[in-house]
Amino acid sequence: MAVPPGTRRPRQAPIATLSRVAPRPTLRDVATAAGVHPATASRALNEDTRSLVRPATVERVRQVATALGYSPNPIARSLKTNRSETVGVLVPDITNPVFPPIVRGVEDFLAEHGYTALTANTDNDPERAALNFAAMQARQVDGYIIATARRDDPLLHDAAGRGVPMVLVNRQTEGLDVSAVTGDDSVGISRVVDHLVDLGHTRIGHVAGPSSTSTGIARERAFRSALERYDLSAAAAVTAQAFTEAAGRTAMLELLEAGAPTAVVAGNDLLAIGCYDALDDLGLECPRDVSVVGFNDMPFIGRLRPPLTSVRVPQYELGIEAARLLLDRLSGRSTTPRSVLLPVTLVVRGSTAPPPGARARRRGRGSAPSPG
Template sequence: MSKRVTIDDVARLAKVHKATVSRALNEQTADMVHGATAERVRQAARELGYVPNAMARALRVNVSMTIGIVVPDLMNPIFPPIVRGIERVLQPRGYTVLVANTDGHADVEAAAIESLTRRRVDGFILATGRLDDEQSLAAAHADGIHVVMVNREAAAGAPYPSVSGDNTAGVALSLDHLLELGHTRLLYLAGPQNYSTTRSRAIAFQSLVRGRNGLTTSVVEVGELTAEAGSAAMDRVLSSPGPLPTAVLAGNDLVALGVLRSVRRHGLRCPEDISVVGFNDMTFAEDFCPPLTTVHLPLVDIGAEAARILLAGIEDGEPRRSTVELPVSLVVRKSTGPAPRSHVGSLEQGAAE
């Protein structure tokens, strides 16, 4: 008696995961599989004479058609456009998204991932990739959970794919713009260094200014990516002895907003006394006072690309390991201008590069 052909046999011949075979051979889920992949599966099934068991197939497909999205702060204006991009890709494919907010807390993030996993989501898109969350992400990776990082990179123990803007290029564009305007005393207000995005931007700034003659530069870390934290950090800088910076590069637009508030509070003008550059080009950045010069990130496209990578991994049954950096651009508005000819004030020298 010949051995019965199984779904594993078809998967081996087609060189896909058996879950992909189940989806490709089920009329209700066939559109979840790329056309060429589905045809390869069908051809393998024909060659082997595979006849699916309808009841077993229904159990094996085991899809919920839901995707979990975990973000650190729903009040941060960069995340709604990212979620919109994700939905633009997922909704036409029949998926529903479930969004969880963590407020930047590791324990809340772990609980959110566990809760969504119990709801049998088919995968996650995480915007909360701290560099100190290796344990939880490594556990998810070991369990074979499909995850794509968005606007962040995963910790070393969880080699998940990531989609972000080109942070190094963005810092370079900002720096070149300020240098062309004649600025020589530059302050970089970096975000928390346990986030891959803010750390990579700070590292890019330090690398790009290293060895440039005639520049005085300083890097000050801001504890949170908020306007309040940016304002407090700039207050400390403006109250310290020494020459003022002629320009400030901020880790993101919210920090830049805080800088603008602090500059006004100290009786200074932007850009006449201090120029300010942000990062992200969040909604309403052009409505700041003055309108903010900032690095534009294609946030909707970042979300859409993350969703496409996640779907490809789910459909093929194999996790992706790609790192995608989308192009960025500099939007020049009224918060930057020529460097002032003379300056009084302070910039803490202890942090000078």
């Protein structure tokens, strides 16, 4: 070698760059500073190859590494290992208040374990979902947390078939053998119906969420079976086109025309707000004329006019749990899919009241109704 010593870093200095970013030290830098081969430095710094290196050397390398402020380049590592310590998170729309707490939970748990999250919005569009999914795939994400599942979702079936690690959160897909974390829709709706019957309602309607989503279907089913327990049937039921305020309003207008419910169970809080709008349109008042119940207990939903009675779903915990399941799967700790149902609670507020011209029945919580 004719190269004089100390010329180890051949990156030529840029001619006239004002203040370029100082290059981070690499593994080679650490190695030469510690007087060892890069391979040795690599092994010394790596948890599960450390045993191959003499303890004294390990110590020296580690000290040099911290002294230089070395941290491995995740890109280079990913290239070699095919893992990126990154997971993809798909949500319909982060602007929908249900999702920020979920995402926050996911990110918090991931960060705690050295992972980072790549988030994308799909707007419930399968095509956008597929695009984002592929883009994340290309970026070598190790797995996915999916809040956008459709009841029948070819994209997910396909991916699951290829063995892509993923966890569904909030929503499910039928016949898909992957882990999922959701709120207990059935119990939630059941509590809602208990509450309304308690208040004396018998003509209860339902503004269901879109039938393309598991939550839409599950809550509608739960609604019907809860009514059956009281020998009641739905005053009317209309399915909204989307989980949005506008769709809720449209559906509610239809519902009010179809039956004449004294109470309405909405598929989620946004639909419930749409119901408020529809009542406004018709000059009706909630809860005096019609009681309304939502689902999810979004932030600030208790401060609406009137405060919305809703079912609280522990969104943050949903996110935490989903992230936990995914990392368990990635680390090989657990291999069989698990379905986790998180408990929900009914939060009674001002949007529910006895039906017009009636007094509330008094009844023990959860007990069977005494026959008429």
